[in-house]
Amino acid sequence: MVDGLLPTKEEGDEQLSSLSDIREGDCEIRIVDADVGDADANERNVPGQKIIVSTTSDVDLLDDGYRWRKYGQKVVRGNPHPRSYYKCTYQGCAVKKHIERSSEEPHAVITTYEGKHTHDVPESRNRSQATGQHHCKEQTYSEQPAASFCSSSEKRKYGTAILNDLAF
DNA sequence: CGACTTTGACCGGCGC
DNA sequence: GCGCCGGTCAAAGTCG
Numbered sequence: 485m486v487d488g489l490l491p492t493k494e495e496g497d498e499q500l501s502s503l504s505d506i507r508e509g510d511c512e513i514r515i516v517d518a519d520v521g522d523a524d525a526n527e528r529n530v531p532g533q534k535i536i537v538s539t540t541s542d543v544d545l546l547d548d549g550y551r552w553r554k555y556g557q558k559v560v561r562g563n564p565h566p567r568s569y570y571k572c573t574y575q576g577c578a579v580k581k582h583i584e585r586s587s588e589e590p591h592a593v594i595t596t597y598e599g600k601h602t603h604d605v606p607e608s609r610n611r612s613q614a615t616g617q618h619h620c621k622e623q624t625y626s627e628q629p630a631a632s633f634c635s636s637s638e639k640r641k642y643g644t645a646i647l648n649d650l651a652f
Numbered sequence: 653c654g655a656c657t658t659t660g661a662c663c664g665g666c667g668c
Numbered sequence: 669g670c671g672c673c674g675g676t677c678a679a680a681g682t683c684g
Contacts, residue, residue, distance in 0.1 A: 554657055
């Protein structure tokens with residue numbers, strides 16, 4: 485009983501018809517337009533675009549190239565795993581993201597992005613992150629060649645490309 | 653020294 | 669009106 489909280493894998497893509505759905509290996513990137521479903525959604529300044537990324541990983545932190553500062557962690561009902569709250573630390577960028585694990589699959593990580601970045605990927609982070617990134621993947625994906633896209637730096641570039649595409 | 657994580661407390665919204 | 673729950677803040681501590 486995941487309450488549809490977990491749109492991973494083959495199921496759960498029916499409810500969201502007007503959004504992009506991208507799947508590669510164990511990574512699923514779901515783009516949800518915050519405006520969708522709202523009658524007069526045009527009024528908002530909604531910086532709010534919602535992007536849900538489902539991945540299979542041992543670690544919660546999906547490094548997408550941006551700098552995030554954790555500002556909270558909560559255990560939500562229906563899920564024994566805590567949900568983490570992150571903000572983009574770039575000045576003037578109010579993008580937030582929530583990270584939570586699936587209650588059924590400890591390896592399934594649901595990352596929800598809210599808002600769009602008003603800047604590019606910080607370069608300094610870009611390279612240091614590339615180094616810090618590999619610590620988390622090898623053990624997870626070393627046996628899953630299909631997920632190489634998710635586990636390598638390609639993932640970041642791919643995700644970033646998507647985010648940028650959305651943002652603009 | 654600066655940036656980031658951790659953790660408890662606080663606040664607002666929602667359902668009963 | 670009350671209680672529950674999700675989301676955010678802020679202080680202290682940790683790490684590079």
